[in-house]
Amino acid sequence: MALNGMEIYKMLPKKNCKECGFPTCLAFAMKLAQGGTQAEKCPYMSDEAKDKLAEATAPPMKTVTFGIGDRAYSLGGENVLFRHEKTFVNKPRFAVMFDDGENADDVAKKINHINAVNYTRISEEMYVEIAAFRCSSQDKQKFISLIKKVTSDCKKVVPMIISEDPDIASAAAEEFAALGPIIYGANEKNCEAMAGIASKHKLLLGVKAEDQAKLYDTVQKIQSMGFRELLLDGGGRSLKTAFDDAVNIRRTALLSKDRTFGYPTVAFVCDMTRDKMMEVAMAALFIEKYASIIVLSDMDYSMALPLFSLRQNIYTDPQRPMRIEQGIYRIGQADEKSPLLVTVDFALTYFIVSGEVERAKVPSWILIPDAGGYSVLTAWASGKLNAKSIAKAIKDFEVEGKLKTRELIIPGKVAVLKSDIEDELPGWKVIVGTREAAALPAFLKEYRQEKAS
Amino acid sequence: MAYKKPSQKFSGKIREVTVGSGLKLGGESVLPFYKFDGDTGAKPAVGMEIWDVFPESWPQSLKDIFGEYADDPVKWAKFCMEKYNPDFICIRFEGANPEGEDRSPEECARTAERLAGEVPVPLMIAGCDSDEKNAKIFVKIAEALPDKNYVFLSAVEANYKEVGAACGMAYGNIVSAESSVDLNLAKQLNILITQLGVKPEKMVMNPGCAAVGYGFEYVITTMDRIKLAALDQNDATLQMPIVSPVSFETWKVKESAASEEDMPEWGSQEERGIAMEIATAAGVLAAGSNAVILRHPKSVEIIRNFIDELL
Numbered sequence: 001m002a003l004n005g006m007e008i009y010k011m012l013p014k015k016n017c018k019e020c021g022f023p024t025c026l027a028f029a030m031k032l033a034q035g036g037t038q039a040e041k042c043p044y045m046s047d048e049a050k051d052k053l054a055e056a057t058a059p060p061m062k063t064v065t066f067g068i069g070d071r072a073y074s075l076g077g078e079n080v081l082f083r084h085e086k087t088f089v090n091k092p093r094f095a096v097m098f099d100d101g102e103n104a105d106d107v108a109k110k111i112n113h114i115n116a117v118n119y120t121r122i123s124e125e126m127y128v129e130i131a132a133f134r135c136s137s138q139d140k141q142k143f144i145s146l147i148k149k150v151t152s153d154c155k156k157v158v159p160m161i162i163s164e165d166p167d168i169a170s171a172a173a174e175e176f177a178a179l180g181p182i183i184y185g186a187n188e189k190n191c192e193a194m195a196g197i198a199s200k201h202k203l204l205l206g207v208k209a210e211d212q213a214k215l216y217d218t219v220q221k222i223q224s225m226g227f228r229e230l231l232l233d234g235g236g237r238s239l240k241t242a243f244d245d246a247v248n249i250r251r252t253a254l255l256s257k258d259r260t261f262g263y264p265t266v267a268f269v270c271d272m273t274r275d276k277m278m279e280v281a282m283a284a285l286f287i288e289k290y291a292s293i294i295v296l297s298d299m300d301y302s303m304a305l306p307l308f309s310l311r312q313n314i315y316t317d318p319q320r321p322m323r324i325e326q327g328i329y330r331i332g333q334a335d336e337k338s339p340l341l342v343t344v345d346f347a348l349t350y351f352i353v354s355g356e357v358e359r360a361k362v363p364s365w366i367l368i369p370d371a372g373g374y375s376v377l378t379a380w381a382s383g384k385l386n387a388k389s390i391a392k393a394i395k396d397f398e399v400e401g402k403l404k405t406r407e408l409i410i411p412g413k414v415a416v417l418k419s420d421i422e423d424e425l426p427g428w429k430v431i432v433g434t435r436e437a438a439a440l441p442a443f444l445k446e447y448r449q450e451k452a453s
Numbered sequence: 454m455a456y457k458k459p460s461q462k463f464s465g466k467i468r469e470v471t472v473g474s475g476l477k478l479g480g481e482s483v484l485p486f487y488k489f490d491g492d493t494g495a496k497p498a499v500g501m502e503i504w505d506v507f508p509e510s511w512p513q514s515l516k517d518i519f520g521e522y523a524d525d526p527v528k529w530a531k532f533c534m535e536k537y538n539p540d541f542i543c544i545r546f547e548g549a550n551p552e553g554e555d556r557s558p559e560e561c562a563r564t565a566e567r568l569a570g571e572v573p574v575p576l577m578i579a580g581c582d583s584d585e586k587n588a589k590i591f592v593k594i595a596e597a598l599p600d601k602n603y604v605f606l607s608a609v610e611a612n613y614k615e616v617g618a619a620c621g622m623a624y625g626n627i628v629s630a631e632s633s634v635d636l637n638l639a640k641q642l643n644i645l646i647t648q649l650g651v652k653p654e655k656m657v658m659n660p661g662c663a664a665v666g667y668g669f670e671y672v673i674t675t676m677d678r679i680k681l682a683a684l685d686q687n688d689a690t691l692q693m694p695i696v697s698p699v700s701f702e703t704w705k706v707k708e709s710a711a712s713e714e715d716m717p718e719w720g721s722q723e724e725r726g727i728a729m730e731i732a733t734a735a736g737v738l739a740a741g742s743n744a745v746i747l748r749h750p751k752s753v754e755i756i757r758n759f760i761d762e763l764l
């Protein structure tokens with residue numbers, strides 16, 4: 001719970017020595033209560049007071065990490081239940097499940113899919129971050145050799161080692177410690193041993209229980225051992241119970257402000273259905289609410305395209321407009337005589353416009369000037385999209401050298417810019433395009449026909 | 454300390470609206486699928502989209518399924534009913550498009566009448582790209598099918614007066630108020646339509662829809678905010694059930710539309726289309742949609758199971 005200034009003041013040494021940079025201990029305490037300074041600034045505070053303060057000022061949900069180097073990821077640390085309240089912080093990561101009882105063909109197929117799904121969408125690299133391994137053979141060697149195979153074939157994945165047998169978990173953790181794996185499988189009975197393994201190798205520990213109440217007790221037990229790098233699983237394996245777990249663990253942390261559940265959660269979608277398309281539906285739900293690791297049985301392009309896009313959307317900071325890079329974009333097999341359109345650098349607008357141009361099947365160029373990251377009308381109204389910014393883009397991206405066309409199609413909503421642009425760009429003709437992107441295919445087809453005749 | 458399960462109780466409630474003679478939408482007093490908190494109201498409805506003209510622009514996989522029936526909307530609707538049993542049929546009057554076949558309001562009304570006579574579930578009537586033309590066809594269709602409680606998609610800022618007066622008032626059907634991903638615009642349009650005299654129980658809304666990846670965060674955030682205003686602040690102007698025309702958006706984006714020749718590494722075009730439709734539908738349902746419109750039979754099956762498993 002948060003402390004007020006007087007409560008903090010009582011814990012200070014009251015020396016008024018000014019070393020913290022404040023005239024008195026009381027002034028320091030007041031500032032600290034507002035979060036305007038850090039407790040470490042006072043060198044004379046007792047350890048006990050420091051711990052109390054750290055506890056009081058810690059965020060409601062812990063940020064934990066797994067992986068290493070450029071494959072280190074943060075989970076949790078969320079402050080809100082809805083993105084418009086502030087923003088979501090750490091996006092969920094996708095895992096593909098492997099089982100050491102699975103046949104070699106299935107393993108090979110999943111490895112191929114993981115390696116194939118690797119692309120960039122609006123400056124974000126999309127790939128499967130985690131390979132989860134279930135030890136159903138109870139054979140340590142078999143288990144370890146599967147993990148070895150997959151992690152050496154799929155260079156990007158971080159392993160998630162799933163076993164409730166501390167002996168097996170420990171052997172696998174030892175073997176793959178350098179990859180920063182997740183150890184999953186602490187329960188009521190084995191949690192002491194499992195926490196020992198995780199703490200020895202500094203790994204993230206997955207905790208599992210039959211239901212939320214039992215999970216709560218187990219987490220308290222682990223916390224009392226001083227270990228706090230946790231990932232929670234309330235045990236639900238039907239969509240309904242797993243959704244209940246995800247929502248209520250998150251609400252316990254953020255609404256009840258109870259840090260026992262102040263950790264990220266994992267959803268084993270692969271255990272809830274055998275149908276790939278049902279996995280897509282369920283994963284979509286858990287991206288919005290509120291899983292931090294989503295384990296699927298596979299990840300081919302048909303699953304990846306919607307799920308990575310959804311994740312990207314939901315984890316976009318609502319305060320910041322999504323922008324795409326300025327430049328000249330080629331759509332289809334456009335050549336130097338193909339139509340040239342201009343629109344804004346607001347990513348949503350660009351995606352809609354480029355999608356419609358693709359649909360038109362008229363190869364074209366799209367010029368993106370600096371428009372402040374706004375939609376067409378907002379960019380124009382705020383003065384970001386004007387004749388000068390468009391002319392500058394034509395020059396900066398050497399359009400006159402690259403293309404033979406001297407006609408520029410502008411959005412219908414900013415038809416008023418036509419003569420200004422023609423003044424700025426001698427030798428160019430401005431064509432007023434459509435008001436809505438949906439009308440572009442018909443417009444472009446007609447435009448191309450007119451050009452041809 | 455023992456675990457105390459949290460819960461969120463609200464004073465507001467989404468209005469229950471009856472479509473056709475017995476399809477109920479809305480009525481929930483908790484966040485979407487929060488069964489653990491209280492009453493989740495009517496089960497979200499799943500409808501199928503058909504067109505008044507042959508859907509030339511649909512991907513081949515869909516034409517393989519519907520093509521044989523799609524030259525006649527009545528045949529098409531009956532096929533959907535028999536095989537896939539949707540909760541409602543959404544007929545989209547693409548043929549009314551002034552830049553296409555430009556079919557007359559009278560012709561559209563005749564088609565709607567034939568459908569109403571043959572299809573046992575309620576209809577949702579959607580228009581084409583032209584707001585002006587939609588106002589004209591909606592008026593004629595509503596007149597031909599009075600007091601049916603069919604939903605007209607949609608009244609927008611540009612035509613809400615004609616659509617509201619005819620569909621919602623004179624001829625006793627239901628008006629869907631459509632705005633584009635902005636809580637204030639949604640609220641304003643709902644108020645304008647009720648001020649015309651349309652009763653709130655004759656209204657639903659579509660506060661904007663998009664495919665995942667295409668500004669979908671605006672859709673989700675607008676819906677989150679609407680549901681919180683409706684439930685938590687008991688804002689009666691935002692308590693209408695939400696209808697999301699998912700298929701209108703998801704089948705035109707490149708993930709669904711790109712052929713296997715164009716994108717060989719992406720694999721099956723049909724699977725991509727289904728997955729985009731399913732992820733988008735599950736996404737809006739999780740944010741509070743009370744009815745979704747879909748195209749592919751596999752999407753209908755999955756989304757229906759998805760809803761059943763959650764409730």
Ligand code: SF4
Nearest residue numbers: 016017018020025042
């Ligand atoms: S450094 Fe510590 S003891 Fe000294 S004035 Fe600041 S708070 Fe007081």
